[in-house]
Amino acid sequence: MTKEKNPLDISDTLKDHRSDAFMIVGNSGNADMYYSSSFFASDSFAYIQTKEADEILLISDMERGRAENESRVSQIRTLQECKYRDKIKERGDPSLAYCDCLAEILQHHGARRITVPRDFPYHIAQTLKEEGFSFEAIKSPFQQLRSRKSEQEIEKVKTVQNACNLAMEAAVNMIHKSEIVDGKLNYNGFDLTAEEVRHQIDITLLEHGCESEGTIVACGKGSANPHWEGTGVLRADEPVVIDIFPRSKKNRYFADMTRTVLKGDASERLKDMYEAVHVAQEVAIEMIKPGVKCSDIHGRVCDVFEERGYDTTRSGSQSGFIHSTGHGVGLEIHEAPFVGERDTVLEAGNIITIEPGLYYPDVGGIRLEDLILVTDDGFENLTEMEKEFIV
Structure with a gap:
């Protein structure tokens, strides 16, 4: 079966930056987040697009059903699937545990070089850098599409x-x-x-x-x-x-x-x-x-x-x-x-x-x-x- 083309394919941008994936973390107040996911949530969640134009959402467990029904993204991952609660116990810090969940998904897709928007959360980038990921902040690849x-x-x-x-x-x-x-x-x-x-x-x-x-x-x-x-x-x-x-x-x-x-x-x-x-x-x-x-x-x-x-x-x-x-x-x-x-x-x-x-x-x-x-x-x-x- 031929893979359906992603209408928001930004793989050319990722190729230009020698990037494995583009990632946004935020809520639907972020226009790029809502545009890319078509999902409204007041709590923070993550959107990832790989260089193969595969898209993933990482959301809280309580939002799974709604995300599956409303989001344009088909790959939905929840924090519990990433053993978020266990990671909190190991890390002693929910923020660090959340970063570990992101790292797990990125590693699963073979992504080490990550591009992010210029307003990406510093703490997350710094924590993932310490885990071996590299980051480059770029102009939004969705801006031209949104225009x-x-x-x-x-x-x-x-x-x-x-x-x-x-x-x-x-x-x-x-x-x-x-x-x-x-x-x-x-x-x-x-x-x-x-x-x-x-x-x-x-x-x-x-x-x-x-x-x-x-x-x-x-x-x-x-x-x-x-x-x-x-x-x-x-x-x-x-x-x-x-x-x-x-x-x-x-x-x-x-x-x-x-x-x-x-x-x-x-x-x-x-x-x-x-x-x-x-x-x-x-x-x-x-x-x-x-x-x-x-x-x-x-x-x-x-x-x-x-x-x-x-x-x-x-x-x-x-x-x-x-x-x-x-x-x-x-x-x-x-x-x-x-x-x-x-x-x-x-x-x-x-x-x-x-x-x-x-x-x-x-x-x-x-x-x-x-x-x-x-x-x-x-x-x-x-x-x-x-x-x-x-x-």
């Missing part, structure tokens, strides 16, 4: 982005329906705060099986800090940057969207900033297709801003356009490919954000962000929410 989404992954991201769209609509609707009282936004008779808008976003996301941490609802001059979450009463005539980056509680994939809105009267300066950001985003999105360099997209965004008299990252300015144009989105909210100064070439299956922004401490910030799928012949914008500045 090219399968049809199933694309559908997962779309589902989360749909929830994100509903949450953004709910947030903007609160601001739209608010009244201006003494320069502040008033909603249903009470001052409208960043916290209340975030609460509505959280409720909407939870209703659709998603969750979000660090949601930004930043009003006024403080929004010139791109990652300020925002706090307190929202005020009239000031920009409100809303950045939502939810994750599905079930499939672990992220989505991302930003809108900037204003209730009241916008100054001519803010209007001009918004128009510049909108134009820069449209220009960048229209460039997206396989084979285009991320650095070219970022450079064109800088061109648009500079032609309109705004500072950019190219001059090292601390105001104006002060971050990259975008990033990949998947099992991590920031992952490859990164749309900035790197010459990374876009490929079909990439899902990236395009999020130009302008930030000036004396007036605040403006940012617009759409989530874009790179298709075989161009792009598909996964973001439905319209762009209206004054609401």
Whole structure:
């Protein structure tokens, strides 16, 4: 019988590094761990892929049944199979006993030269070195694979982005329906705060099986800090940057969207900033297709801003356009490919954000962000929410 090809075969990478196996130890909070195993567990477990592309999971005994049903990896080993409890008695230390279990599996597969991710636990590597194994920390071999989404992954991201769209609509609707009282936004008779808008976003996301941490609802001059979450009463005539980056509680994939809105009267300066950001985003999105360099997209965004008299990252300015144009989105909210100064070439299956922004401490910030799928012949914008500045 012909052996079925491993779709996550990284044997070429192992060959390049003269390695016998690649190993990850962690829980499903590690994106590579979840991607490679398709198994969710809050406790630490181990994934190993040999140079023959054989894959093994080492898990606790209580997780065996679930791993056999849910994981894409067929070779499941448990700690008890490795006589973990006996090893604890011999070693007097559970951590050392765990390392001995790993050593047993590696030896069984003839693996002595091990590659690991750069954040691999130091204690485990050091202990196994003392047992005769050699280690090399390398860039994740799964990063490039993860950047090219399968049809199933694309559908997962779309589902989360749909929830994100509903949450953004709910947030903007609160601001739209608010009244201006003494320069502040008033909603249903009470001052409208960043916290209340975030609460509505959280409720909407939870209703659709998603969750979000660090949601930004930043009003006024403080929004010139791109990652300020925002706090307190929202005020009239000031920009409100809303950045939502939810994750599905079930499939672990992220989505991302930003809108900037204003209730009241916008100054001519803010209007001009918004128009510049909108134009820069449209220009960048229209460039997206396989084979285009991320650095070219970022450079064109800088061109648009500079032609309109705004500072950019190219001059090292601390105001104006002060971050990259975008990033990949998947099992991590920031992952490859990164749309900035790197010459990374876009490929079909990439899902990236395009999020130009302008930030000036004396007036605040403006940012617009759409989530874009790179298709075989161009792009598909996964973001439905319209762009209206004054609401």
